[in-house]
Amino acid sequence: MTETKREIKPSTTPVARGLAFERVATAALGSFALVVGVLALLVGIGWLGSFRAQRPLADPILVQWLRDHGQLVIAVAIVLGIVLFVLGLWWVVRALRPEARPDLRLERGDGDLTVTSAALTEAVRADAERVTGVKRARVRMSGSLQRPALRLTLSLQEGTNVRHVWEELDEKVLSRARESLGMDTLPTAIRLQLDRAPRQRVH
Numbered sequence: 001m002t003e004t005k006r007e008i009k010p011s012t013t014p015v016a017r018g019l020a021f022e023r024v025a026t027a028a029l030g031s032f033a034l035v036v037g038v039l040a041l042l043v044g045i046g047w048l049g050s051f052r053a054q055r056p057l058a059d060p061i062l063v064q065w066l067r068d069h070g071q072l073v074i075a076v077a078i079v080l081g082i083v084l085f086v087l088g089l090w091w092v093v094r095a096l097r098p099e100a101r102p103d104l105r106l107e108r109g110d111g112d113l114t115v116t117s118a119a120l121t122e123a124v125r126a127d128a129e130r131v132t133g134v135k136r137a138r139v140r141m142s143g144s145l146q147r148p149a150l151r152l153t154l155s156l157q158e159g160t161n162v163r164h165v166w167e168e169l170d171e172k173v174l175s176r177a178r179e180s181l182g183m184d185t186l187p188t189a190i191r192l193q194l195d196r197a198p199r200q201r202v203h
Helices: 020-044 050-054 060-068 070-096 117-128 162-181
Strands: 104-108 111-115 134-143 148-156 188-194
Touching: 020 070, 060 070, 117 134, 117 148, 117 162, 148 162, 162 188
Parallel strands: 148 188
Antiparallel strands: 104 111, 134 148
16 A cells, blocks of 8 residues: 655745835835936926926926915825824834744633743754754744744755655654644745855864
């Protein structure tokens, strides 16, 4: 009877905290500034007509309208400034906020059992360092309380069979973590790096 091995699929767990929002916002602001700058340059050098190039930077009609509606303009400017300040403050707090390391709450019969992230990562680290070819392991929790995940960074010895490490890690380490926690899936991102042997000094 042939034993069927479970297929190992690449993990979709991010190796670092997601920066999609920051990247999209920065790209949008940068693109807008680029378009405005190019448009101003084209107008200034006269590529869109010499008449537009000779006109003042601020349109006289617009300046007159702003003068006639001074109170409204000031109120809108104040509101816009407050909104931008709040958005900027929220953005800074969001960017500087430490990444969550959730504990796991397990339902055990008549009560709940909470497994701290430190205890879980220490257990996984100890198991991972017993895998053949793994010299050191670093483990971190990530995700949220509802969707926890693991991040593993493994330092491998030179000449290690990476495929063997990958299979042994899934069969012995991660499967044990899932069974201990009573979870069917535990998303895990794995980073492998070669731990080079120290150079020997020739005397």
